[in-house]
Amino acid sequence: MTTDLERLAERLREFARVRDWEQFHTPKNLTMALAGEVGELVAEFQWLTAEESAKPDPEALARIRTELGDVTLYLIRLADVLGVDLVEVAQAKLDDNDRRYDADRYRGSARKAPPSS
Amino acid sequence: MTTDLERLAERLREFARVRDWEQFHTPKNLTMALAGEVGELVAEFQWLTAEESAKPDPEALARIRTELGDVTLYLIRLADVLGVDLVEVAQAKLDDNDRRYDADRYRGSARKAPPSS
Amino acid sequence: MTTDLERLAERLREFARVRDWEQFHTPKNLTMALAGEVGELVAEFQWLTAEESAKPDPEALARIRTELGDVTLYLIRLADVLGVDLVEVAQAKLDDNDRRYDADRYRGSARKAPPSS
Amino acid sequence: MTTDLERLAERLREFARVRDWEQFHTPKNLTMALAGEVGELVAEFQWLTAEESAKPDPEALARIRTELGDVTLYLIRLADVLGVDLVEVAQAKLDDNDRRYDADRYRGSARKAPPSS
Numbered sequence: 001m002t003t004d005l006e007r008l009a010e011r012l013r014e015f016a017r018v019r020d021w022e023q024f025h026t027p028k029n030l031t032m033a034l035a036g037e038v039g040e041l042v043a044e045f046q047w048l049t050a051e052e053s054a055k056p057d058p059e060a061l062a063r064i065r066t067e068l069g070d071v072t073l074y075l076i077r078l079a080d081v082l083g084v085d086l087v088e089v090a091q092a093k094l095d096d097n098d099r100r101y102d103a104d105r106y107r108g109s110a111r112k113a114p115p116s117s
Numbered sequence: 118m119t120t121d122l123e124r125l126a127e128r129l130r131e132f133a134r135v136r137d138w139e140q141f142h143t144p145k146n147l148t149m150a151l152a153g154e155v156g157e158l159v160a161e162f163q164w165l166t167a168e169e170s171a172k173p174d175p176e177a178l179a180r181i182r183t184e185l186g187d188v189t190l191y192l193i194r195l196a197d198v199l200g201v202d203l204v205e206v207a208q209a210k211l212d213d214n215d216r217r218y219d220a221d222r223y224r225g226s227a228r229k230a231p232p233s234s
Numbered sequence: 235m236t237t238d239l240e241r242l243a244e245r246l247r248e249f250a251r252v253r254d255w256e257q258f259h260t261p262k263n264l265t266m267a268l269a270g271e272v273g274e275l276v277a278e279f280q281w282l283t284a285e286e287s288a289k290p291d292p293e294a295l296a297r298i299r300t301e302l303g304d305v306t307l308y309l310i311r312l313a314d315v316l317g318v319d320l321v322e323v324a325q326a327k328l329d330d331n332d333r334r335y336d337a338d339r340y341r342g343s344a345r346k347a348p349p350s351s
Numbered sequence: 352m353t354t355d356l357e358r359l360a361e362r363l364r365e366f367a368r369v370r371d372w373e374q375f376h377t378p379k380n381l382t383m384a385l386a387g388e389v390g391e392l393v394a395e396f397q398w399l400t401a402e403e404s405a406k407p408d409p410e411a412l413a414r415i416r417t418e419l420g421d422v423t424l425y426l427i428r429l430a431d432v433l434g435v436d437l438v439e440v441a442q443a444k445l446d447d448n449d450r451r452y453d454a455d456r457y458r459g460s461a462r463k464a465p466p467s468s
Contacts, residue, residue, distance in 0.1 A: 005204070011211055015214065020225040031161075032159070035158075035390060035393045039152070047384075050146065050283070053145035061199075065206045068195075082181065086185060086186075089182045090125055090190050108138075141281050152276045242438070253454050255457075284377040287382075302430055318416055342371040
């Protein structure tokens, strides 16, 4: 994992340790926490058009940044308790997508070929 | 953003560009894609006990790694199209949580003090 | 709860009982299962425009119907194990929304006034 | 659809009409709203043990009831704009699960046989 992500993982480990919250940080619970935060992120975009979503107003963007921070923290913590390197699994998945979605064949039809399904 | 994350963001940009998928990669759509992948991750843990979730069997772990890869890719891509630095917002949120959740006061009671709500 | 929902709740109770699955049907687990199914529903719509989402093609509609069935079943089962009457809580929430969102004041601005936030 | 659900669907139709919110109620947007509400429900249970989740304290239960109301309303509204009968698709899915999960074969092993995957 990259140095920045490692440092965040370490800070989160310490954050949980000093509060005696490790008991709550099972993969099951952390996945739920991640889902809850992603739900808040979805709610930010639910009534926006595609175009509006690309240019959220300043207050919305501030909330979105906070939610992205929450999502990132729970994702890092979840990967850490599972012993998974996020950069490694993301690279592996992207390598796989590169092979699976031939550029010529899938050009302009993302709808039928979601990057990761 | 860290070098590894930047490199992944760049690969994803190129991945979308050569397939003419940029048109589909609005923040609204990418947030939905992220939510869909997190849903698959939640499904991996739904029937497991807390203890079982900490030690998934090899096949489950392989699927979880793939889902974590998908989640990470969509999160990086979403942040990239919004111009948000994930490490920066995660650090800011963790600084905030450090101030908000006094270690002595919240010790052992994560349930009443989720790290990010 | 209405007769149809009651009948489904009862069928689900029996379904769980004969398979000895009641042990897995805690509110925590059922909420995760619900989230997983909603994730699949979100995935159906992620690359569609607003207009396309209103007229899914026949195969997509068939999958959407299946997902809506899954979501409905888990929602009924979750409410049942919690002893909650879905029609009652939905009516109460709608009464509340009626009071909260004055028709004249919120006309045409759903984005700032989501029905339920 | 049952009378109670039909009545709620009709009330929601009127609720949207008088506020000129029909323009926002595309299946895509309503699915996101549903996902956002389910995220709030998941958050209620994230730090609870399985046992605690079965007996939420009174304040938690009040919030859970409100979230279940929100989820039910968005699910009914989504099905209505898509022209889907929730009771019909739920029954069809349960019939299917009854065939798929033989009681003797799957007894006590829900984890390997989620009712709806």
